[in-house]
Amino acid sequence: MTRSDGASATEVAVIGAGVVGLTTAGQLADHGFDVEVIAAEYYPRVVSNLAAGIIFPYAVPSTKLVNETARRSLAWYASMARAGWPVRAQCHYELSVTMGEAVEAILPFSHLFPDFTPLEPDEMPLAYPLGWRFTTYFVDTRIAMRFLYDSCVRKGVRFRRSHLPDREALEALPHTVVVNCSGLGARDLVGDVDVYPIRGQLVYIRPVELGYSVIHGPYYAFPRSHDCVLGGTQEHNVWSTAPRADVTKTILEGNSSLVGSLSERDVIGVRVGLRPFRRGGPRVGVEITGDKLLAHNYGHGGSGWTLAPGCAEVLVAQIEDLLSVPPLEPAHAA
Numbered sequence: 001m002t003r004s005d006g007a008s009a010t011e012v013a014v015i016g017a018g019v020v021g022l023t024t025a026g027q028l029a030d031h032g033f034d035v036e037v038i039a040a041e042y043y044p045r046v047v048s049n050l051a052a053g054i055i056f057p058y059a060v061p062s063t064k065l066v067n068e069t070a071r072r073s074l075a076w077y078a079s080m081a082r083a084g085w086p087v088r089a090q091c092h093y094e095l096s097v098t099m100g101e102a103v104e105a106i107l108p109f110s111h112l113f114p115d116f117t118p119l120e121p122d123e124m125p126l127a128y129p130l131g132w133r134f135t136t137y138f139v140d141t142r143i144a145m146r147f148l149y150d151s152c153v154r155k156g157v158r159f160r161r162s163h164l165p166d167r168e169a170l171e172a173l174p175h176t177v178v179v180n181c182s183g184l185g186a187r188d189l190v191g192d193v194d195v196y197p198i199r200g201q202l203v204y205i206r207p208v209e210l211g212y213s214v215i216h217g218p219y220y221a222f223p224r225s226h227d228c229v230l231g232g233t234q235e236h237n238v239w240s241t242a243p244r245a246d247v248t249k250t251i252l253e254g255n256s257s258l259v260g261s262l263s264e265r266d267v268i269g270v271r272v273g274l275r276p277f278r279r280g281g282p283r284v285g286v287e288i289t290g291d292k293l294l295a296h297n298y299g300h301g302g303s304g305w306t307l308a309p310g311c312a313e314v315l316v317a318q319i320e321d322l323l324s325v326p327p328l329e330p331a332h333a334a
Contacts, residue, residue: 009034010323013173015164015189016181016298017042019051019141022148023308024181024297027316029155036175040163043149044142047183050202050273051305052222052229053139054092054213059198059234059302062108063281066303069310070112076309077137086143092136093119095128095216102130110134126216126258138213139305140224164189171289177319179295183276186298192283195299197274199235201243203251204228204269208259219254227268230255234302236277243270277301284311286318295319 010033014025017039025035043049055077057070081087096102110116110132119131153159164170167190170178180186187195204227213222222229230251248270252262278299286295297315300307 010177011175012036012177012179012319013038013175014179014181015039015170016183016185017149017159018046018181018183019048019145019148019304020183020297020300020308020311021179021181022145022152024179024312024315025157026148026152026155027309027312028179028319029152029157031316031320033177035152035156036158036160037152038160038162038164038173040161042159042161043145046145047273047275048304049141049145050271051141051302052202052213052220052231053141053144053305054215054222055137055139055306056092056094056215057109057303057306058105058215059275059277060300060307061281065284065311065314066281066307067109067112069282069284069307069314070109070303072310072313073306073308074112074137076313077139081137085147086140087137089135090138091133091212092138093125093131093133093212093214093216095124095126095131095214097128097130097217099130101217102132106132125212125214128216138222141305144305167191170294171292173292175292177293177295177323179297179315179319181297183298183300183304184274186276186278186283186296190296192278192299194279196237196277196279197239198277198301199233199238199240199272199274200231200302201233201247201251201270201272203230203248203267204271205230205259205262205266206268210259214258216258217254219251219258221255221258228259230259239274241272241274243272275302276304282307282311284315286315286322288322293319293322 012033113134116134210223220231282299283296
């Protein structure tokens with residue numbers, strides 16, 4: 001492939017076809033790279049297709065990188081909403097049992113939302129001691145994953161189904177740049193023992209008219225056009241993707257005060273996803289290995305959709321900066 005100026009485009013392999021891989025591939029293509037996505041599975045057989053899709057840092061530590069990339073992502077989603085993507089702004093509630101829980105998981109991200117407002121007792125949608133309301137974006141991930149995939153195809157991104165077992169296989173690829181967006185796969189692919197799953201079980205019920213989304217304690221409800229997604233669980237280091245009936249019952253009971261009395265008759269589906277968590281937060285960066293660049297963009301926990309566009313921006317800028325540095329001239333004898 002050649003660029004519009006006639007020069008050959010730098011060949012890039014993106015490993016992984018979830019939301020992180022596709023947003024990275026799309027932005028690389030926007031910057032003139034020749035991109036091939038290599039993945040064992042891609043749309044619709046990826047965990048990104050299961051996510052509820054609220055744009056708020058969830059199950060991820062409050063690091064400088066997380067806050068910066070979340071800010072960038074919010075701006076990206078605003079532009080996507082204007083462009084007609086399946087993204088909408090909506091009211092969201094965060095309700096907490098304790099201030100300690102809020103300080104750890106909610107308040108560090110309040111600065112990202114201009115209308116982040118504490119709730120008075122009579123403003124609470126449920127009887128919780130602490131709560132906040134703000135406007136954010138909601139993504140219908142089932143539709144948005146198809147949009148991302150189709151967008152990549154229109155930009156000339158190619159797709160190849162293949163499983164890469166280890167770092168040696170990464171380095172053997174012929175591409176000048178290899179971008180590791182393998183999620184949980186990074187544990188084996190690059191030997192990152194800080195990567196592990198946080199199991200999440202979701203229950204889908206028929207549509208309900210809430211007019212907002214809400215995370216309340218360990219539970220949440222995200223209304224969509226054709227259903228309502230109920231959660232949830234955060235089971236660390238659990239690899240099973242088999243739904244459990246007892247967990248379904250707990251999720252229904254935990255959300256019944258919000259959406260009304262629920263039973264198994266109301267359930268239209270149950271799915272389990274493994275969030276790709278990494279101790280210390282996502283890994284976003286580039287290393288030089290031999291004659292190629294090996295870039296990393298993984299470990300986003302429950303915030304893949306929230307962080308993916310912003311992380312892609314940061315990573316693409318790093319790749320371009322390194323490629324623009326001229327090679328060292330060989331030393332000459334005096």
